[in-house]
Amino acid sequence: MSFFSSLSWRAGVRPVMVACRPRLSLVTGATRIRRPLSTTTMTPFASPPRRTAIRSFSTESPEPRESMPFDVLIVGGGPAGLAAAIRLKQKCQETDQDLSVCVIDKGSEIGSHILSGNVFDPKALHELFPDLAQDESWTQELMEAVGSQATPVSDDKFMILTEQGGSYTIPNFALPPQLHNHGNYIISLSQLCRWxxxxxxxxxxEIYPGFAASEVLIDDETGAxxxxxxxxVGLGKDGE
Structure with missing residues (x-):
């Protein structure tokens, strides 16, 4: 069973909210926003803040916090976080529900902290975008999205290096299916995340880059x- 097909869908998700000071200006739905000038907190509507220390690196909060509500918050704008957000919104459409989904990422823009290359199996996109997979041009769209760095795998070899400096090749038929890269693409993960x-x-x-999560907030009474x-960001040690 695949990751996407095994996702369970539950109604009644507890809402969370983004709390920030008045000086912070957010643009709804923007991929690039102004860097925050203060600390941001994400908490549920129903749970009053019960905590002994909300910030381990600063003792005082010079201004009261404001709030922005979201039903679902995902920390990290990598392939997994973005795929989860996409699948949630797809489920919302399928079940005629309207949940607000927010993704935050520490990078100044999506993909800026994902620099590695990748041999990518397009099966994951088939599962995430079944309608797109029915279109024969979907692979071309992916190729154009990730730019010239996307290259179809043309040859596949599994070589073992010896202590004497030599090597020998294991035939492809002797390898497990997971090591067969026929039909895969060599891509930039950074560009894939932007796509x-x-x-x-x-x-x-709603995607907000430039927000690094520093700690998880735990209710002292319930442990939730x-x-x-x-x-x-942009504050001195005196809180100004």
């Missing part, structure tokens, strides 16, 4: 996680 971000925004996901706090 996924555009698909997520088309579905209504009710949000996160983001790292201070």
């Amino acid at each position: 996924l971000a555009t698909k997520a925004e088309d579905l209504g996901v 996680c009710y949000g996160i706090a983001t790292r201070d």
Whole structure:
């Protein structure tokens, strides 16, 4: 069973909210926003803040916090986080529900902290975008999205290096299916994340880069996680 097909869908998700100081200006649905000038906190509507220390790196909060509500918050704008956000919005459409989904990422823009290359199996996109997979041009769209760095795999070899400096090759028929790369693409994960971000925004996901989560907020009485706090940006040690 695949990851996407095994996702369970539950109604009644507890809402979370983004709390920030008045100086912070957010643009709904934007992929690039102004860097925050203060700490941001994400907490549920129903849970009052019960905590002993919300920020381990600063003692005082010079201004009260404001709030922005979301039904679902995903920390990290990598392939997994963006795919989860996309699948949630797809489920919303299938079940005629309207949940607000937010993705935050520490990078200044989506993909800026994902620099590695990747031999990519397009099966994951077949599962995530079944309608797109029915279109024969979908692979071309992916190729154009990730630019000239996307290259179809043309040859596949599994070689073992010896201590004497030599090597020998294991025939492909002797390898497990997971090591067969026929039909895969050598791509840039950074560009793939940017492509996924555009698909997520088309579905209504709000993406906010430039927000680094610094700690998880735990309710002292129930032990439940009710949000996160983001790292201070643009503040001195005196809180100004």
